[in-house]
Amino acid sequence: MSRTFNVAVVGATGAVGNQMLEVLAERNFPVNQLRLLASERSEGSFLEFRGEEVMVERLTQDSFKGIDIALFSAGGGRSLEFCPVAAKAGAVCIDNSSAWRMDPDVPLVVPEVNPQAIAGYSAKGIIANPNCSTIQMVVALKPLHDFARIKRVVVSTYQAVSGTGQKAIDELRIQSGELLNGRPVECKVYPHQIGFNCLPHIDVFLDNGYTREEMKMVQETVKIMGDSGIRVTATTVRVPVFYGHSESVNIETEVKLSAAKARELLAAAPGVELVDDVANNLYPMPIDAVGQDLTYVGRIREDESIDNGLNLWVVADNLRKGAATNAVQIAEILAARYL
Numbered sequence: 094m095s096r097t098f099n100v101a102v103v104g105a106t107g108a109v110g111n112q113m114l115e116v117l118a119e120r121n122f123p124v125n126q127l128r129l130l131a132s133e134r135s136e137g138s139f140l141e142f143r144g145e146e147v148m149v150e151r152l153t154q155d156s157f158k159g160i161d162i163a164l165f166s167a168g169g170g171r172s173l174e175f176c177p178v179a180a181k182a183g184a185v186c187i188d189n190s191s192a193w194r195m196d197p198d199v200p201l202v203v204p205e206v207n208p209q210a211i212a213g214y215s216a217k218g219i220i221a222n223p224n225c226s227t228i229q230m231v232v233a234l235k236p237l238h239d240f241a242r243i244k245r246v247v248v249s250t251y252q253a254v255s256g257t258g259q260k261a262i263d264e265l266r267i268q269s270g271e272l273l274n275g276r277p278v279e280c281k282v283y284p285h286q287i288g289f290n291c292l293p294h295i296d297v298f299l300d301n302g303y304t305r306e307e308m309k310m311v312q313e314t315v316k317i318m319g320d321s322g323i324r325v326t327a328t329t330v331r332v333p334v335f336y337g338h339s340e341s342v343n344i345e346t347e348v349k350l351s352a353a354k355a356r357e358l359l360a361a362a363p364g365v366e367l368v369d370d371v372a373n374n375l376y377p378m379p380i381d382a383v384g385q386d387l388t389y390v391g392r393i394r395e396d397e398s399i400d401n402g403l404n405l406w407v408v409a410d411n412l413r414k415g416a417a418t419n420a421v422q423i424a425e426i427l428a429a430r431y432l
């Protein structure tokens with residue numbers, strides 16, 4: 094019989110944790126024992142996994158005894174405190190928060206781009222899952238970079254509220270209902286109304302005027318692609334979409350890359366689906382990406398304002414490829430090659 098693994102899902106009751114359970118089941122990950130962990134608010138509640146009810150336990154220092162793989166999505170504070178605890182107990186942590194991403198001893202992995210980095214897990218027992226907007230962008234950029242060497246990326250994002258978690262999904266739903274009925278809205282999650290609005294503000298503002306989300310895209314892209322020659326600038330925007338992040342990406346390459354060649358490269362790239370048939374009004378949209386694991390790329394055009402430039406539109410489900418699917422893909426490689 095092939096090996097099975099004891100798996101803990103930390104933050105199992107959240108938007109990402111929920112998807113984590115679905116993806117583990119769908120991909121038939123060889124789970125032996127499953128431990129679901131969350132805060133004391135959810136202690137004793139039940140979640141379904143493969144048709145069975147599993148009780149949610151409170152996250153404590155003793156939660157990781159006998160666990161082989163711990164999937165974390167309970168916020169940076171919990172990851173900072175509990176990943177080392179889990180690693181000490183013998184588990185390998187795959188962390189969805191930003192807590193460990195830029196640690197030089199922690200690999201930051203997108204399986205379609207740098208699966209070889211997983212080998213570095215043994216330094217701290219932690220592997221970081223990148224930011225959701227970064228994951229889908231690098232999946233699309235990797236085949237283009239390999240062919241034409243990307244020098245510069247200018248990206249603007251259109252990010253769904255599910256990227257902020259379950260409370261933000263509820264806020265958009267409630268605000269939309271209130272606004273359609275002509276009633277005033279209450280803003281609890283975001284500083285302004287998100288219903289029928291756009292907020293050029295994701296995560297906190299930093300001293301350089303960028304948001305932390307924008308700087309994550311800058312720094313994480315370089316670490317994952319393993320090329321400090323790639324310069325990135327980002328504007329990240331929250332839009333009133335429930336699920337699925339979209340990105341307008343402009344790249345400048347060292348070698349000339351035609352739109353036709355880019356389409357050919359992307360059509361053959363792992364994890365990518367090319368949707369680029371404007372004659373039939375076909376291009377990627379978040380409503381089509383929901384529940385899917387692929388990154389959709391379209392609207393490919395040569396940038397006529399520079400010599401070697403290209404514009405792309407990139408869409409993926411932020412809770413799936415942007416979080417849960419990417420983490421489970423990492424777990425699959427870890428289980429098959431390293432554990």
Ligand SMILES: NC(=O)c1ccc[n+]([C@@H]2O[C@H](COP(=O)([O-])OP(=O)(O)OC[C@H]3O[C@@H](n4cnc5c(N)ncnc54)[C@H](OP(=O)(O)O)[C@@H]3O)[C@@H](O)[C@H]2O)c1
Nearest residue numbers: 104106107108109131132135166167168190256258259416
């Ligand atoms: N949403 C995305 O697209 C996305 C993408 C990539 C990464 N991430 C990252 O994934 C993490 C979770 O995001 P989310 O969107 O799933 O948020 P969420 O829906 O708000 O869920 C948060 C989860 O964390 C748990 N939690 C909160 N405080 C806790 C504590 N003190 N002890 C134990 N568990 C605690 C919650 O448990 P209770 O139900 O008991 O409160 C819940 O299960 C964040 O670090 C986020 O940055 C999110």
